[in-house]
Structures are given as C-alpha cells and as structure tokens.
Amino acid sequence: MHETHSNLADPALSQLPRALSKSAFAKLIAVSPGRVSQMVKQGLPVEADGKIDVARGKLWIAENINPTRAASQAKGPTLFGEERQKASLTEERARLAKEQADAAEIKNAILRKELVHASDVEREWASVLRKVRSGVLAVPSRVRQLLPHLTPHDVEAIDNELRRALEDLAHDE
Structure with missing residues (x-):
C-alpha cells in the first residue's frame, strides 16, 4: 500500500517524515490547510490514513499546479526548504541588480543633461x-x-x- 522512495535525491526531504498530515503538509509548502484540501479534491494523492506522502505530493504539485499563476509563484507550493531560500536569495539579488541598474541609468541621464535636479x-x-x-x-x-x-x-x-x-x-x- 505504501510506496517506498529514496529521500537521497532531495536532501531537504531526507529530514522529513515520509508522510505528513494535511496541516503539516500545508505548513511545508507554505499554503493554508484549506488550499491543501482543494488540491486533494483536484487529485493530490492521499494515503489511506489521510496523510500525504511528501515526495508524491511534491511531484503532484510540480506536475499539476500552474507556476505562472500569481497565487502559486515564489511563495507557492512548488518551492520547498532550501529551494525557497535559494529562490528568495535569487529574487533579492535580481532586485538589487535592478536597483543598481536604475541608479546607474539615472546617473548617466544626469550626466547627459537629460535629467536635472x-x-x-x-x-x-x-x-x-x-x-x-x-x-x-x-x-x-x-x-x-x-x-x-x-x-x-x-x-x-x-x-x-x-x-x-x-x-x-x-x-x-
């Protein structure tokens, strides 16, 4: 009944139990328990005891949740543990790079006399x-x-x- 899987492929999963309650799974993927219930109705696999297999749940979300929808981006269910931290760091670096580019653009416009104080x-x-x-x-x-x-x-x-x-x-x- 329970599928075995290797947690070695994803180090973040090796520290988690194989199956979690809906509320624990909701915390893991940073959504509300109500959203997990919605996903269950959409086909998120649930064990006979009502728990969600973490690996299968993560795979189902990656395959079934549209990453381009605003509600599922960045904070959405496709980002886990270290992945979320890396995404956050990447977003911060991108934001910083954009701010630096904007500052350089303004400085150059002032030097070209296109902008004045x-x-x-x-x-x-x-x-x-x-x-x-x-x-x-x-x-x-x-x-x-x-x-x-x-x-x-x-x-x-x-x-x-x-x-x-x-x-x-x-x-x-």
Missing part, C-alpha cells in the same frame, strides 16, 4: 517668472510713452488691471 528647475522658473513680472509691471510706463494722449487715469487703470492679473496668477492654485 528639481531645485535647479525651480530656481530657473523663479528667475523667468521674476522677469515676466517685471516686464508686465513696466507696461504702463511704456504705454504712457507710446501713447502720450492717455490721461493719468487711463494709465492707472491699465496698471491696476495688470497688477490684478498678476495677483490672480499668484494666488491661482
């Missing part, structure tokens, strides 16, 4: 806007020189409207 942009725009403000505030005196027939009241009305427009822009959020 936000403070530099802010400083430049503040300078441009100060020049625009000065130019707008100088309009009434230039209009007075170009159109000498305007009364001081007309020039004051132009000045007031330009200042109101600048004030509205300053408070426009």
